[in-house]
Amino acid sequence: MLKLIGLGLNVYGITLEGLIEARSSDKVYVELYTSIIPGLTLDILKGVIGKELNLLKRRDLEDGYERIIEEAGRCDIALLTPGDPLIATTHMSLVIEAYKRGIPVKVVNSASIISAISSATGLHIYNFGRIVTLTKVRGGALPLTVYEVVEDNLSRGLHTLILLDLDVEEGYWVSIGEAVEILEIMEARMGRSVFGSDRLVVGVARVGSTDFIVKADRLSKIKYYDFGGPPHSLVVPGRLHFMEVEALLCLAEAPRDLLRKS
Amino acid sequence: MLKLIGLGLNVYGITLEGLIEARSSDKVYVELYTSIIPGLTLDILKGVIGKELNLLKRRDLEDGYERIIEEAGRCDIALLTPGDPLIATTHMSLVIEAYKRGIPVKVVNSASIISAISSATGLHIYNFGRIVTLTKVRGGALPLTVYEVVEDNLSRGLHTLILLDLDVEEGYWVSIGEAVEILEIMEARMGRSVFGSDRLVVGVARVGSTDFIVKADRLSKIKYYDFGGPPHSLVVPGRLHFMEVEALLCLAEAPRDLLRKS
Numbered sequence: 001m002l003k004l005i006g007l008g009l010n011v012y013g014i015t016l017e018g019l020i021e022a023r024s025s026d027k028v029y030v031e032l033y034t035s036i037i038p039g040l041t042l043d044i045l046k047g048v049i050g051k052e053l054n055l056l057k058r059r060d061l062e063d064g065y066e067r068i069i070e071e072a073g074r075c076d077i078a079l080l081t082p083g084d085p086l087i088a089t090t091h092m093s094l095v096i097e098a099y100k101r102g103i104p105v106k107v108v109n110s111a112s113i114i115s116a117i118s119s120a121t122g123l124h125i126y127n128f129g130r131i132v133t134l135t136k137v138r139g140g141a142l143p144l145t146v147y148e149v150v151e152d153n154l155s156r157g158l159h160t161l162i163l164l165d166l167d168v169e170e171g172y173w174v175s176i177g178e179a180v181e182i183l184e185i186m187e188a189r190m191g192r193s194v195f196g197s198d199r200l201v202v203g204v205a206r207v208g209s210t211d212f213i214v215k216a217d218r219l220s221k222i223k224y225y226d227f228g229g230p231p232h233s234l235v236v237p238g239r240l241h242f243m244e245v246e247a248l249l250c251l252a253e254a255p256r257d258l259l260r261k262s
Numbered sequence: 263m264l265k266l267i268g269l270g271l272n273v274y275g276i277t278l279e280g281l282i283e284a285r286s287s288d289k290v291y292v293e294l295y296t297s298i299i300p301g302l303t304l305d306i307l308k309g310v311i312g313k314e315l316n317l318l319k320r321r322d323l324e325d326g327y328e329r330i331i332e333e334a335g336r337c338d339i340a341l342l343t344p345g346d347p348l349i350a351t352t353h354m355s356l357v358i359e360a361y362k363r364g365i366p367v368k369v370v371n372s373a374s375i376i377s378a379i380s381s382a383t384g385l386h387i388y389n390f391g392r393i394v395t396l397t398k399v400r401g402g403a404l405p406l407t408v409y410e411v412v413e414d415n416l417s418r419g420l421h422t423l424i425l426l427d428l429d430v431e432e433g434y435w436v437s438i439g440e441a442v443e444i445l446e447i448m449e450a451r452m453g454r455s456v457f458g459s460d461r462l463v464v465g466v467a468r469v470g471s472t473d474f475i476v477k478a479d480r481l482s483k484i485k486y487y488d489f490g491g492p493p494h495s496l497v498v499p500g501r502l503h504f505m506e507v508e509a510l511l512c513l514a515e516a517p518r519d520l521l522r523k524s
Contacts, residue, residue, distance in 0.1 A: 004381070009371055012279035015270055016310065019278065048278065084373060086381035092509060095384070099512035107381045109271055109373035109470050111346060114380075114387055116371040119266070119348035122357070125376055130391055130420060152418065158392060208371050247354060250361035 002072035002098045004085035006110030009208025011040050011048065014080075018108040022049050025078035027071065031056045033168040034090055035082035036230050038209045045080070053080070058169055065094050072103050084112035113207055113233060117161050120207045120214050121235055122247020128161060129153030129238070134179050135165040136172060147186045150236050151194045157239035164232045173230040176203040177223040180234070184219075195219055195236075200258050202235040202248070203227055216254035264334035264360045266347035268372030271470025273302050273310065276342075280370040284311050287340035289333065293318045295430040296352055297344035298492050300471045307342070315342070320431055327356050334365050346374035375469055375495060379423050382469045382476050383497055384509020390423060391415030391500070396441050397427040398434060409448045412498050413456045419501035426494045435492040438465040439485040442496070446481075457481055457498075462520050464497040464510070465489055478516035 003025060005018040014022070022028050030045060030053045046053050056079075061068075071077050079091070085107055086092055098105050118125040132149040146162060153160045166173035174182075180201070187195050197220035205213045205227040213227050237244070240259070248254040265287060267280040276284075284290050292307060292315045308315050318341075323330075333339050341353070347369055348354055360367050380387040394411040408424060415422045428435035436444075442463070449457050459482035467475045467489035475489050499506070502521070510516040 006373070008277055008279075010279060012282060013277050013371075015275050015277050015372065016281065017270075017272060017274035020274060084377040084381065086384075087377055087387055089386055089388075089505070092384055092505060096505075096508050096512050107378075109275075109378045109381065110277065111268070111371035111373060112377035115346040115349055115374035115376040116369075118376075119346065119369045119371065122348075122354055124351055125349055126351075126393055126395070128392065130418075131388055133388070156392075156414065243351070243354060243358075246358050250358050 001076045001104045003078040003106045005080050005108040006084045007082050008110035022078045026075040028078045029054045029056050030080040034088040037082050038206050087112050116207045122251045129158030131161045133163045159238050160236045162234040176227050176232045180223040204233045214252045216248045216252035263338045263366045265340040265368045267342050267370040268346045269344050270372035284340045288337040290340045291316045291318050292342040296350040299344050300468045378469045384513045391420030393423045395425045421500050422498045424496040438494045442485040466495045476514045478510050478514035
């Protein structure tokens with residue numbers, strides 16, 4: 001059997017079910033490259049799980065998953081992964097391959113930024129449109145999809161969650177400040193005014209950790225705010241319900257004058 | 263302090279952090295009316311948490327939360343809630359009230375259908391549009407918002423997650439079969455053809471539990487499938503990536519001929 005077990009959003013983010021399933025497995029793998037759990041190291045995780053762990057690099061999973069599939073055909077293999085498994089689409093090919101070979105698959109869910117963004121900001125999950133990831137600018141090619149998704153969501157009054165890309169192995173992560181600069185460059189390039197410098201945005205860092213930060217401010221101001229280490233996300237709110245306005249004031253210290261206008 | 267702690271999707275769906283925070287609280291409340299965790303009773307949950315629990319009814323939380331806020335001002339109060347806290351917008355007013363009175367609030371996230379739908383179906387979280395809840399038909403008034411949200415998402419190739427309403431205290435829940443019938447009535451009423459009887463839909467029951475069911479089929483056929491007890495959800499896929507097609511074949515036993523067409 002192949003078990004995919006979510007580690008959630010912090011050091012103790014694994015569920016009791018995840019812990020039970022990991023402990024009862026013959027071998028436990030862990031990948032820590034698709035996201036960052038603040039403060040989590042392999043040694044700490046060994047302590048939490050109470051078992052020997054085998055760290056997998058990207059190349060082990062993307063090019064060499066044959067060995068893991070083969071092992072899962074013989075005994076119980078667990079793969080621990082940050083957040084909720086399969087939100088990172090990376091691991092779906094592993095699951096599909098196991099299914100094709102008749103190997104049972106079990107997914108143990110845990111918390112993810114996808115739903116936690118709602119408790120962190122107070123913005124209703126029903127008012128979010130499509131989610132998008134802002135990747136690093138490579139070779140000058142701007143990730144224009146992000147701009148188009150935000151524009152499309154805003155046109156129907158919906159909020160956008162922009163996940164900011166990171167790659168632990170390559171050692172980079174996109175900060176809220178960098179993301180805002182990329183958005184500003186895109187706006188200038190597109191010759192449109194979807195954002196404008198006055199637009200209310202919400203920066204969110206390390207959701208689910210004890211030192212998480214949520215701060216709402218104008219686009220032009222938010223980039224000067226110090227959000228600390230990764231992972232970072234950015235929310236562009238659409239039309240706000242009065243309860244969402246109240247929540248942004250309480251949870252995200254939104255400027256009062258800015259909310260009165262929207 | 264007021265702690266909102268998610269119970270996730272099954273009996274052992276609470277995270278280690280949730281367990282630690284519940285056990286270290288002076289008093290632990292639990293509400294089990296905003297969703298159903300299959301197999302979870304108050305007695306079982308007492309066993310899992312290892313502590314006395316105080317069950318709250320809807321009226322305790324919606325009309326009489328003054329007492330809880332007042333207690334949270336004096337000592338550490340935990341409120342356990344199904345899924346990820348605050349996905350049900352019901353509890354946000356409690357959080358805002360605590361903030362206004364300067365009472366610290368801590369949210370402990372756990373798994374939610376919002377992200378688990380992706381691992382259950384293999385549909386990419388980035389291809390979902392707005393989420394919507396289909397409520398019970400009351401007094402003949404059709405929940406037309408659902409129809410409009412699906413139509414809007416489909417027009418941009420996006421998937422729709424339709425959560426099917428339930429109320430534990432009132433003792434009702436909407437099944438996938440009932441939901442399909444409501445959609446068919448709406449389609450006839452609207453005089454449009456957003457769904458059609460051939461449309462591929464995915465029925466999902468008890469995600470995260472050991473006896474969960476995921477089944478993809480035509481709209482006209484899915485209503486005859488026995489999905490068992492609640493909670494149920496329905497997904498209307500938009501444009502499918504080839505990896506999503508593979509996933510629906512493996513995970514949801516989608517009919518091959520239906521997928522070749524889309």
